[in-house]
Amino acid sequence: MNRHTTNGLAALVAASLALAACGSGTTDETGSPPTSSATLVKDPVAVTHDGGIHVLDGETLKVAHTVALDGFNRINPAGNDTGVFVSTVAGFQLLDAAAGKMTDLTWPGTKPGHVVLHGDRTILFTDGTGDVHSFVSKDLTDGKPVGRQYKTAQPHHGVAVELSDGTLVVTLGTAESRSGAIALDKDGKEIARSEECPGVHGEAVAQGDVVGLGCEDGMLLFKNDAFVKIKSDRAYSRIGNQAGSDASPVLLGDYKIEPDAELENPGQFALIDTATNSLKVVPMPKGVSYSFRSLGRGPKGEGLILGTDGKLHVVDPATGAITSAWPVVGAWKEPMKWQDPRPALFVRDDTAYITEPVSKKVHRLDLTTGKIVGSVELPVTPNEISGTLSDH
Numbered sequence: 001m002n003r004h005t006t007n008g009l010a011a012l013v014a015a016s017l018a019l020a021a022c023g024s025g026t027t028d029e030t031g032s033p034p035t036s037s038a039t040l041v042k043d044p045v046a047v048t049h050d051g052g053i054h055v056l057d058g059e060t061l062k063v064a065h066t067v068a069l070d071g072f073n074r075i076n077p078a079g080n081d082t083g084v085f086v087s088t089v090a091g092f093q094l095l096d097a098a099a100g101k102m103t104d105l106t107w108p109g110t111k112p113g114h115v116v117l118h119g120d121r122t123i124l125f126t127d128g129t130g131d132v133h134s135f136v137s138k139d140l141t142d143g144k145p146v147g148r149q150y151k152t153a154q155p156h157h158g159v160a161v162e163l164s165d166g167t168l169v170v171t172l173g174t175a176e177s178r179s180g181a182i183a184l185d186k187d188g189k190e191i192a193r194s195e196e197c198p199g200v201h202g203e204a205v206a207q208g209d210v211v212g213l214g215c216e217d218g219m220l221l222f223k224n225d226a227f228v229k230i231k232s233d234r235a236y237s238r239i240g241n242q243a244g245s246d247a248s249p250v251l252l253g254d255y256k257i258e259p260d261a262e263l264e265n266p267g268q269f270a271l272i273d274t275a276t277n278s279l280k281v282v283p284m285p286k287g288v289s290y291s292f293r294s295l296g297r298g299p300k301g302e303g304l305i306l307g308t309d310g311k312l313h314v315v316d317p318a319t320g321a322i323t324s325a326w327p328v329v330g331a332w333k334e335p336m337k338w339q340d341p342r343p344a345l346f347v348r349d350d351t352a353y354i355t356e357p358v359s360k361k362v363h364r365l366d367l368t369t370g371k372i373v374g375s376v377e378l379p380v381t382p383n384e385i386s387g388t389l390s391d392h
Contacts, residue, residue: 039064044097045346045353045387046084047362048073049380053086055097058348058387061364061376065100072339074384076115079122079137081390087112092124094140097388105144107133114159117392118205121147123160130155132170134162137390150184159203161211167191169211169222171200181213183222194220194227204244204251207301210274212251214239218279219253219272230272230279237281239270241292247301249275250317254292263336265289269305271320282320285309291334293344293384296352298367304352306345308332312352312365326370328363329356341383348387355382 043058044065053073055065074087075095082098092112094105110128117123123134135147148168152158156173163169166186172179172195180195199216206212211222216238218231239253253270266289271280284290288307296304302323303315310331314324329343341357352365360381364374 039100040098041065041100042098043348043388044082044084045348045362045385046075046095046097047355047378047382048075048384049378049382051380053095054378054380054382055100056362056376058351061362061374063376063378065097067095067100067102072383074112075386077117077386077389077392078115078140079117079389079392080140081388083140084386084388085112085115085124091126105140107131111157113157114203116159116161116203117389118161119164119392121162123162125158125160126155127157128155130158132160132168134160134168137392150188157201159201159213161203161205163205163209163211165209167222167225169203169213171213173200181220181222181227183225183227192222192226194229196220196227196229199238199240201238201240202242204242204253205246206244206251206274207246207249208274210249212242212244212253212272212274214242214253216259219251219270221272221274221277223274228277230277232270232279232281237270239272241295242272243295243297243303245297245301245317247299248297248317249273250301252295252297252303252305252315252317254290254295255281263334265308265334269295269303269315271303271315271317280320282315284313285322285325288313289334291342292338293342296345296347298347299350304345304347304367306343306354308334310343312345312354312370314370324370326365328354328365328372329361330358332358339383341381344383344385346385346387348389349391353385353387355385357381357383 041064045056053067084097091108094103109126113127122137130152132150135145139145154174158171160170168184178200180197183192197215197220202214213220221228236259238256242253251272255270258264294306305313310329311325346353350367
């Protein structure tokens with residue numbers, strides 16, 4: 001299953017990170033760390049908070065490590081079985097989550113933004129410089145990979161993904177606006193271009209190596225060496241966050257229809273069929289919304305949406321039907337400020353890890369049964385959550 005992290009709004013991404021917590025079949029209400037900081041954690045989950053990162057054991061949910069980092073921090077899976085990327089004021093810095101320590105592996109640059117995992121590669125996009133770095137994920141274990149480098153014509157809040165044949169899809173834009181994307185072959189030659197994607201943001205890859213980029217009027221696909229625009233039936237319909245899966249040709253996206261809203265609580269989501277080039281808008285249950293930290297995909301390609309009713313809604317991507325709604329956290333409202341904590345979702349294999357800021361808890365949910373199999377109460381309020389993803 002492809003795993004993509006598309007953490008948005010790079011204007012504030014320049015701060016450092018806090019890691020997201022992971023749960024297991026036992027409950028530790030104290031959240032107290034173990035005595036040995038040298039403990040290596042298997043399948044670590046990272047949780048950010050105001051002042052640092054807690055690393056939790058993926059099996060026990062106990063706090064294994066605490067990393068002090070000031071400010072608002074962003075985190076993403078690095079692509080190997082130990083690492084998590086932290087967006088710091090210096091650039092992308094690798095946290096060895098298993099050991100609980102920041103490494104000296106850094107990709108310098110202002111406003112480090114999206115981190116994408118696809119195939120065997122990790123792709124970094126630095127908004128303040130327009131630098132793209134793509135490398136084999138597992139090579140992080142042996143030091144700083146050299147990999148492939150590219151620089152966009154102008155810095156912007158963008159994203160890039162490298163496909164299995166070496167094609168690099170990169171967004172187009174400036175500091176003021178974003179318009180579309182280009183595709184470069186393995187030798188760096190431009191092979192396709194589209195400027196039909198106003199406000200381009202985020203990416204996801206569907207079955208068959210089809211790339212989807214969100215637009216303010218639908219979605220832009222890259223497939224069969226060409227761009228294809230899928231327009232919605234509205235003049236404004238922003239798809240800014242997406243989730244894809246190798247197991248499905250359908251992408252899951254958010255769907256916002258209020259261009260002037262200070263905070264829109266979307267009451268619907270989008271399913272983009274990359275095989276038929278079609279877009280379906282599906283309503284959430286009445287009164288239920290979600291946030292940009294709510295979307296994920298399950299092990300069989302099912303869509304996952306963490307709703308404001310506190311339930312994890314399971315979506316059949318082929319039909320749009322919500323097949324299950326599993327209670328996890330209490331009902332919540334999205335805060336006005338996007339950096340503020342709200343329930344957040346991190347999916348790894350058949351497990352979902354979900355934060356509950358109001359109770360300072362992190363829950364672990366079994367996606368095969370819909371049951372909570374573990375919870376932990378932290379000594380701090382959790383914000384972002386992430387972890388290691390080595391099989392992507």
